[in-house]
Amino acid sequence: MGVWQSYRLRIQRKRWRIRALRKRRELRSVINRTDLIRPSDLLLFATLRNEEIRLPFFLKYYRDLGINHFLIVDNDSDDGSREFLAEQPDVSVWSTRASYKRARFGVDWLNWLQRKYAHGHWALTVDPDEFLVYPFCDTRGLRALTDWLDASSIKSFGAMLLDMYPKGRIDAQPYRRGQDPLEIACWFDSGNYSIYRNHAFGNLWIQGGPRARKFFADTPHAAPALNKIPLVKWDKSYAYVSSTHMLLPRGLNLVYDEWGGEKASGLLLHAKFIDTFAAKAAEELGRGQHYAASQEYRAYAEGLAENADLWCKWSEKYINWRQLEILGLMSKGNWA
Amino acid sequence: MTLGVVMLVHTAFDRAEQVIRHWTSAGCPVVIHVDRIVQRRQFSAFQAALSDLPNVRFCERFRCEWGTWGIVAATQAGSEMMLAQFPDVRHVYLASGSCLPLRPVRELIRYLGARPLTDFIESATTADVPWTVGGLDEERFTLRFPFSWRRHRRLFDRYVNFQRRIKFRRKIPEGIIPHMGSQWWCLTRRTLSAILQDPRRAEFDRYFSKVWIPDESYFQSLVRLYGTDVQSRSLTLSKFDFQGKPHIFYDDHLQLLRRSDCFVARKIWPHADRLYETFLNEAVSAMKGSEPNPGKIDRVFAKAVDRRxxxxxxxxxxxxxxxxNWENGVSTAPYSVFEGFSELFIDFEAWLxxxxxARVHGHLFAPERVEFDGRQTTFTGALSDHAALRDYNARMFLTNLIWNTRGERQCFQFGPRDSQYVSWDIAKDINAQISVISGAWAVPLFQSNRNFADLRNEAAMLQKIEADHLNALRSPYAKARIRIWTMASFIENPMEVLQTIVDEATGKSLRRLAEAPRMVELTGFGQFLQNLKNQGMHPYLMGDFPIDAAPENAPPPARKPYLVR
Incomplete structure (x- = not known):
């Protein structure tokens, strides 16, 4: 990479940081408990809208992993999400009515919060329907992972988005509050992913899975990106560029090995496709606040809903992280 | 006679305290070195926490930066204090704050008691071990390293290169043969005091203080001067990964550690509650063997390094x-590609x-759809049969397919009608077995009932595509197992060829083929080619096909002569 390109990326990073600074005005603090954050705490950042039904399990899942504090931006929920979060002892909540799209799908808001609160911490950035799985997550907490990453001088940890879906119609099985959504959406595509390298930012561009197979078969280039780097030892000079797909400085995007080896990596199990998806799709389609003009919501709404069974004969049923490791979706790397 | 422990601590003081109490409760005196970087407040708290133990001492503090002399200085100070203040001590064990005794201390004392003159220290000459990371092995002892590797990596590297260029060499003190090994040792009072009270110690210290990572070479080299019975192994189980940093043990390693029969393990994650609870409270040893046997742990960690x-x-x-070119194999497993066979034989897939x-697919890269075995719409790994999706990343489609079907050999058809994105990839893949009957694409044209002008154009196009593909197969970059026949030479002797291919795909079975696939009717094919030629399109890939001898001119098959006895 030449000096010129490196300089341009630097300018771009500054631009995102300034943008985050500007967008902070859109955030209104609902409850700020960040004074409880101790220097070694693990932080979780999320943006959400009307996800109240998912929140109890979401919080429980990440508390069990060892997250110490949740910093959440509520984008104009009207289902009580905000109130529910404000009651939690380890959650700080900001709320905003501004456009999700114009905050670059929430990235600007979170960049600001991360800049302010995550400096020197391990920061996990996920959506309420994403569940992090990493090697040995059944026996070792997230702290074990971050300690190991620290000891190995690794600053960012990749976790591809793995779309989970139920067998049969998406809305066949109703989701109960507090339930593990992976009990319903327990199937996934194990080996149909496409990877390209993004030379500008040095990250991988991963597409595929059930959404590409069902909704984007004719326009595969438009299929949603699945590469994510959700766990970062944050520094206030960092910035997410587009969702958690890539960051600047670009060295953080190098979560893969280029010389034949495997780095350690995890997965974000994406439990989006449960019965709440239909209502969500209808609402979001009206708002048009989602990526690529809400293409997948449109595809879903366009009648695919009636017979949209993402399941196929070759779908795999989720068991545990070891299964995902053997299938080659994630790797232990040299962590043993 | 007892065992003394010199412990180097810099973090996780609560765990260190637990372990120190464990050692002392078995009657082992402990001398503690705390890194100077630790704040005074923290240090005094730690000191206070241990003040109730009579045979615990704190020695002079040094700054222990990785790879520098500080660690050796700390070890020296601790050992001197141990030897001076605890005359009972016969063996000195060097441990760190994250070391955990796995077997009851009594067993270790008994083990050492049975070997009163033995020094346990890993010590090997530099030439003979592949341990070093970063290419500095012998040069550790002959260059100077004034810059910190951690903080000034670039300066460090540049200065090393500079010294190499000017052929700088430090003089190694006389009598010293550089040895290296694990930092964690257990030495006898006799050897250790000989090292520490050596009249030439000042000279050795001066030399080693400028060696790179002296904690892995100071005692390891000097022990060779005084030790009478050096066992070159460490009693501390400590595994290193490919970057030279120690692997960490967690709760889920409990059973592995139990079965290792090792005395002490490092490095334990400070939050591994179950490990600390189990091993510090075990009154009776769960381990049977008397000698450490870390074979299984070795394998687990070797595998991890290999994966990385x-x-x-x-x-x-x-x-x-x-x-x-760094893939270490483009694909996972061997597979076979057949070009021209399904055109030439009727129902070739089923026969194959x-x-x-093996699993036999049709034309995986057909322009209409992916022709999976049995024409399924999805296949292993939920691969879709959608052509656009496949062509978006054809190479990964293929590598995915081969990865997803590990354990089952895949065969598929390929030809100039198919999308050609993988043409070079299969040519360069050492796992591919490619058999080509060149020119066989003309057979479906010959059989079809289309306008000759269209046929001519299509034939010209297909011939060009196949010629390009054959160029890839014949290029010096091609690593696949490639066999190419022209169609004319193939039909001379098809059975022999088929036998070779099948043998290769099944792994050299000696079975003869019982059944041959049926070839399509080729009468008139020569004339068809001639017609193409007459139109100015020269089909050359199929070799020289004679214009068929008109059937009526052919001599009738000779009857077998009867043998009359």
Missing amino acids: TRGRPGLYMQSRFPNE AKATG
């Missing part, structure tokens, strides 16, 4: 995306499946 450095061949995923027992 070599990975799983043929796997492309979020954390393994090798640069070209029967003859080889």
